[in-house]
Amino acid sequence: MRKVLVAALGSALVAGVVVWVVMAASPVASRSGAGEPLPPPGQPSAEQQRAARETAEDRERAERLTALVEKLRPLAVKLGKPGPSDWLANHPEAGQNFKEYLDSGPVRPTVSRGTIYIQPLGDFSATQRKMVTITSEAMAVWFNVPTKFREDLKADVVPEAARRKNPYTGWEQFLTGHILDRVLKPNLPRDAAASICFTATDLWPGKGWNFVFGQASLEERVGVWSLYRFGDPDKSEESYRLALLRTLKLATHESGHMFSLPHCTAYECNMNGCNTQDESDRHPLALCPECMAKTCWATRAEPAERYRKLIELCRREGLKPEAAAYEKLLGAIEGK
Numbered sequence: 001m002r003k004v005l006v007a008a009l010g011s012a013l014v015a016g017v018v019v020w021v022v023m024a025a026s027p028v029a030s031r032s033g034a035g036e037p038l039p040p041p042g043q044p045s046a047e048q049q050r051a052a053r054e055t056a057e058d059r060e061r062a063e064r065l066t067a068l069v070e071k072l073r074p075l076a077v078k079l080g081k082p083g084p085s086d087w088l089a090n091h092p093e094a095g096q097n098f099k100e101y102l103d104s105g106p107v108r109p110t111v112s113r114g115t116i117y118i119q120p121l122g123d124f125s126a127t128q129r130k131m132v133t134i135t136s137e138a139m140a141v142w143f144n145v146p147t148k149f150r151e152d153l154k155a156d157v158v159p160e161a162a163r164r165k166n167p168y169t170g171w172e173q174f175l176t177g178h179i180l181d182r183v184l185k186p187n188l189p190r191d192a193a194a195s196i197c198f199t200a201t202d203l204w205p206g207k208g209w210n211f212v213f214g215q216a217s218l219e220e221r222v223g224v225w226s227l228y229r230f231g232d233p234d235k236s237e238e239s240y241r242l243a244l245l246r247t248l249k250l251a252t253h254e255s256g257h258m259f260s261l262p263h264c265t266a267y268e269c270n271m272n273g274c275n276t277q278d279e280s281d282r283h284p285l286a287l288c289p290e291c292m293a294k295t296c297w298a299t300r301a302e303p304a305e306r307y308r309k310l311i312e313l314c315r316r317e318g319l320k321p322e323a324a325a326y327e328k329l330l331g332a333i334e335g336k
């Protein structure tokens with residue numbers, strides 16, 4: 001069984017300590033040729049022919065992306081020395097380049113598991129709901145898969161036993177394990193690449209913890225993320241953009257883990273590990289060239305097309321620095 005890590009940023013009750021939740025994952029089920037007519041003796045089956053075609057396409061895609069990484073590398077900003085409370089100072093990680101990723105046999109969206117489901121839970125303000133809708137749209141572009149909204153779940157799917165008032169803040173919190181095990185897993189659609197639950201209520205993962213931004217189980221392809229600590233998006237235009245950017249970063253970073261992307265240690269990148277909100281705010285939305293290549297290979301996305309769509313989305317939402325960063329990357333691809 002392959003092990004993949006997924007993490008949830010949050011803090012334990014001990015002051016200053018941040019703990020990440022780690023879970024094991026299994027690979028996506030392979031396709032079977034059951035039910036297809038048997039080929040004439042000596043001839044490859046339709047399944048074998050398709051596999052051979054896909055392998056050739058994958059190899060060709062890997063070559064194109066490898067060349068593209070070199071084209072974009074001059075734009076990438078090397079990750080600086082971590083500060084004492086930053087992720088890499090506390091969790092030394094080796095990192096992984098595109099080639100190592102390909103050699104690792106990563107999990108990818110497949111024909112039979114190719115949709116990301118978005119599950120709203122509990123009450124949202126109109127602005128928060130808009131943020132979830134935009135995040136769903138961004139994830140469809142980011143991972144080149146359809147996203148589908150599921151019908152809202154009322155907050156009462158979380159019983160009293162799986163709620164508490166935070167002992168420090170007095171804020172209401174939902175227990176992540178209950179949402180993952182009792183709410184999402186039993187209702188996971190068969191064709192789900194992942195089922196992501198968004199809530200506007202604060203979360204905590206159990207005894208000894210203060211809070212988490214989110215938690216996921218790769219094996220079960222489910223995750224739950226909270227908008228609660230991203231600031232009040234109705235306060236001002238600026239706070240709206242910040243809350244939206246934080247939501248986009250969280251959803252794309254954590255879902256990146258679901259497709260076998262580990263933390264990036266080479267460049268400023270969406271896949272950098274983060275210990276605190278402040279550290280996450282310092283990292284960009286965009287992926288570095290290596291992590292972009294991994295994502296486009298896994299999802300069979302065309303990089304230029306993907307950048308164009310992300311530019312459009314960022315411009316529309318007033319995320320000007322992010323749009324400008326993607327414009328630069330697109331310009332480099334197109335040789336401008």
Ligand SMILES: [Zn+2]
Pocket residue numbers: 006007253254257263272273274
């Ligand atoms: Zn992470």
Ligand SMILES: [Zn+2]
Pocket residue numbers: 264265266267268269270271272287288289290291292
């Ligand atoms: Zn990266």
